[in-house]
Amino acid sequence: xxxxxxxRYPLSLTAGLVxxxxxxxxxxxxxxxxxHDPLEQKAAERLEKPSASHLLGTDRFGRDVLSRTxxxxxxxxxxxxxxxxxxxxxxxxxxxxxxMFHRTWVDVVLMRIIDxxxxxxxxxxxIVIAALFGTGFxxxxxxxxxxWWVAFARLTRSVxxxxxSETSIAAAQVLGAGTTVILMRELLPRAMSPVLILATFELxxxxxxxxxLSFLGLxxxxxxxxxxxxxxxxxxxxxxxxxxxxxxxxxxxMTVLAFNLIGEGLRDRLDxxxxxxx
Amino acid sequence: MVYxxxxxxxxxxxxxxCATLILFVLTRLSPGDPVKVLLGRSAxxxxxxxxxxxQKADELRSQWGLDQSVTDQYLRWVTGLLKLDLGNSMHTGRxxxxxxxxxxxxxxxxxxxxxxxxxxxxxxxxxxxxxxxGKWSDHVIRWICVxxxxxxxxxxxxxxxxxxxxxxxxxxxxxxxxxxxxxLPAVTLGLIGAPQIIRVVRANMLAELGQLYVQSxxxxxxxxxxxIRQVMRSTLLPVLTMASLSLAALISGAVVVESIFAWPGIGxxxxxxxxxxxxxxxxxxxxxxxxxxxxxxxLTEAVYSILDPRIRRKGVATSESTA
Numbered sequence: 001x002x003x004x005x006x007x008r009y010p011l012s013l014t015a016g017l018v019x020x021x022x023x024x025x026x027x028x029x030x031x032x033x034x035x036h037d038p039l040e041q042k043a044a045e046r047l048e049k050p051s052a053s054h055l056l057g058t059d060r061f062g063r064d065v066l067s068r069t070x071x072x073x074x075x076x077x078x079x080x081x082x083x084x085x086x087x088x089x090x091x092x093x094x095x096x097x098x099x100m101f102h103r104t105w106v107d108v109v110l111m112r113i114i115d116x117x118x119x120x121x122x123x124x125x126x127i128v129i130a131a132l133f134g135t136g137f138x139x140x141x142x143x144x145x146x147x148w149w150v151a152f153a154r155l156t157r158s159v160x161x162x163x164x165s166e167t168s169i170a171a172a173q174v175l176g177a178g179t180t181v182i183l184m185r186e187l188l189p190r191a192m193s194p195v196l197i198l199a200t201f202e203l204x205x206x207x208x209x210x211x212x213l214s215f216l217g218l219x220x221x222x223x224x225x226x227x228x229x230x231x232x233x234x235x236x237x238x239x240x241x242x243x244x245x246x247x248x249x250x251x252x253x254m255t256v257l258a259f260n261l262i263g264e265g266l267r268d269r270l271d272x273x274x275x276x277x278x
Numbered sequence: 279m280v281y282x283x284x285x286x287x288x289x290x291x292x293x294x295x296c297a298t299l300i301l302f303v304l305t306r307l308s309p310g311d312p313v314k315v316l317l318g319r320s321a322x323x324x325x326x327x328x329x330x331x332x333q334k335a336d337e338l339r340s341q342w343g344l345d346q347s348v349t350d351q352y353l354r355w356v357t358g359l360l361k362l363d364l365g366n367s368m369h370t371g372r373x374x375x376x377x378x379x380x381x382x383x384x385x386x387x388x389x390x391x392x393x394x395x396x397x398x399x400x401x402x403x404x405x406x407x408x409x410x411x412g413k414w415s416d417h418v419i420r421w422i423c424v425x426x427x428x429x430x431x432x433x434x435x436x437x438x439x440x441x442x443x444x445x446x447x448x449x450x451x452x453x454x455x456x457x458x459x460x461x462l463p464a465v466t467l468g469l470i471g472a473p474q475i476i477r478v479v480r481a482n483m484l485a486e487l488g489q490l491y492v493q494s495x496x497x498x499x500x501x502x503x504x505x506i507r508q509v510m511r512s513t514l515l516p517v518l519t520m521a522s523l524s525l526a527a528l529i530s531g532a533v534v535v536e537s538i539f540a541w542p543g544i545g546x547x548x549x550x551x552x553x554x555x556x557x558x559x560x561x562x563x564x565x566x567x568x569x570x571x572x573x574x575x576x577l578t579e580a581v582y583s584i585l586d587p588r589i590r591r592k593g594v595a596t597s598e599s600t601a
Contacts, residue, residue, distance in 0.1 A: 012424075112292070112293075112296060113296075115289070115293050115296075116293050116296035116297050116300060119293055119294075119297055119568050119571045119572050119575075120297065120300075120564075120567075120568060120571075121526065121527065121529075121530030121531070121567060121571060122530075123530040123531055123533050123534075123545070124530050124548075124563070124564050124567040124568070125564075127533070127548050127549065127552060127560065127563070127564070128301070128304060128560055128561075128564045129304070130552050131548075131551065131552040131555065131556075131557070131560040132304060132305060132307075132308035132557070132560070133308055133309065134309075135552070204427075204428065208428075208430050211430050211432075212430055212431060212432060212534050215430070215432045215534065216533065216534060216537055216549060218552070231432070235436075238436055238440070239439070239440060239444055242436075242440055245433075245436065249430070249433050252430060253428050253429055253430070253433070254428075256427075256428040256429075257424070257425065257428035260424050260427055260428055261424065264424065
């Protein structure tokens with residue numbers, strides 16, 4: 001209980017959760033809240049400035065930017081969460097196995113793969129995959145997951161190595177617990193807290209990376225409303241009509257901010273020592 | 279120490295080797311046939327020309343070594359890499375290595391300028407934040423960092439472009455690399471990476487300020503200025519790691535900024551090559567990027583092991599606090 005009271009920035013956690021809740025409400029309620037059809041094109045209302053009927057203006061096809069932003073959120077956020085969950089699962093498993101079988105060939109091979117992937121910057125791998133397999137949202141997500149799990153694997157492995165020397169693990173072994181039981185019952189639960197803190201931050205940076213890659217035209221292809229593809233779409237007209245990027249940008253910034261604040265708050269609460277480190 | 283360095287060098291070579299394997303496998307797995315990409319699909323060729331098409335395709339296949347076995351192809355590619363031969367661009371027909379070498383300086387210049395800015399911002403504001411920990415200036419810096427870390431690079435880039443090039447007209451929109459055009463992309467990139475460095479500097483300084491020697495120096499009445507200088511010195515080592523990570527990220531992450539400001543670096547080159555389906559360029563670009571990252575890491579580890587006596591002896595970084 002002391003930990004809860006000692007939280008130095010309870011504000012960041014609350015603020016992050018409130019922002020995230022608001023965004024989730026807006027995105028989930030898109031069909032009810034959106035004033036227009038996100039796909040309806042009106043040639044007469046192209047690139048209109050924000051007005052009473054189009055609060056965030058219209059894009060180059062006369063589509064309502066606000067409606068598109070609200071509708072696009074579910075795809076962007078859903079895909080980001082899915083990508084992160086996959087990376088988390090792969091990373092957690094690889095990290096547990098590598099840590100458990102430390103000093104065996106399993107660990108050596110896994111670490112070799114991890115070291116190699118660490119040398120591949122996201123942008124580079126995304127560009128390679130887009131060039132070889134074609135641009136598209138799915139390809140982009142595959143590129144992201146195939147590199148992103150490494151961060152989780154490394155963290156999990158180091159936590160496992162640290163925990164392995166503890167008496168409780170030795171006690172479990174003495175009591176005859178098998179490798180699987182030790183992994184699942186002893187190591188996994190205790191590795192979760194630092195990994196989840198990392199995941200909150202990583203989700204924010206994953207959304208940022210996803211949007212940057214989409215902005216470069218490597219992501220979802222029009223006309224589906226997705227924040228990243230809206231950015232790519234509005235890019236050419238940005239200098240004449242800057243408002244068309246306002247909607248998706250605002251939502252991306254707020255979402256990432258929310259995750260960063262939550263991560264910040266969680267770290268302070270769950271792991272008081274980390275504060276001194278980071 | 280030599281032993282440690284040799285071991286690191288071997289590890290780096292091994293990583294590079296694994297990276298070439300991954301790149302090669304990825305290229306082999308790709309559904310597109312480079313011959314068809316260059317010649318157009320066989321179905322699109324007039325019936326009378328099928329024989330000629332086939333002949334030309336076979337010629338290209340043997341010229342690129344695509345008719346050999348997979349292992350031969352890999353060996354051929356890797357021996358080429360060792361001779362700095364990255365193949366020829368399918369679009370321009372010029373050697374990829376030459377085309378990349380022409381564009382590398384622009385990217386390097388941008389990345390180094392951005393890194394310098396990050397370091398200056400990081401050291402100044404990180405130290406400021408650590409010294410005034412808990413006070414309002416520390417809070418302001420931390421909140422600005424959190425906010426800045428939430429903004430996508432391209433948003434800052436586009437806003438800068440709109441403001442400085444369109445509204446104020448002080449920035450020239452063109453596609454040339456010149457020193458007068460460097461500052462805006464460099465500031466954009468520098469601002470994005472600054473929060474991380476500020477955090478690391480702050481955290482390490484705080485940890486150092488809590489050390490017993492600092493307390494005792496304070497108790498003995500040593501001037502705060504001298505203590506801070508001492509603390510800064512031991513903070514610099516973790517910052518070096520951060521800077522090298524940052525440089526690696528900058529070289530590849532420059533793609534977005536290069537694209538926005540039409541800065542003719544290799545990121546933009548690779549991006550343009552995606553649409554052209556220029557496989558040798560993409561492969562070469564990836565290889566150069568991975569090599570650069572590995573080299574930067576190796577160099578950092580070398581410098582580290584020279585500076586830090588603990589690593590010099592054991593070959594293991596004990597300071598995990600740099601995360």
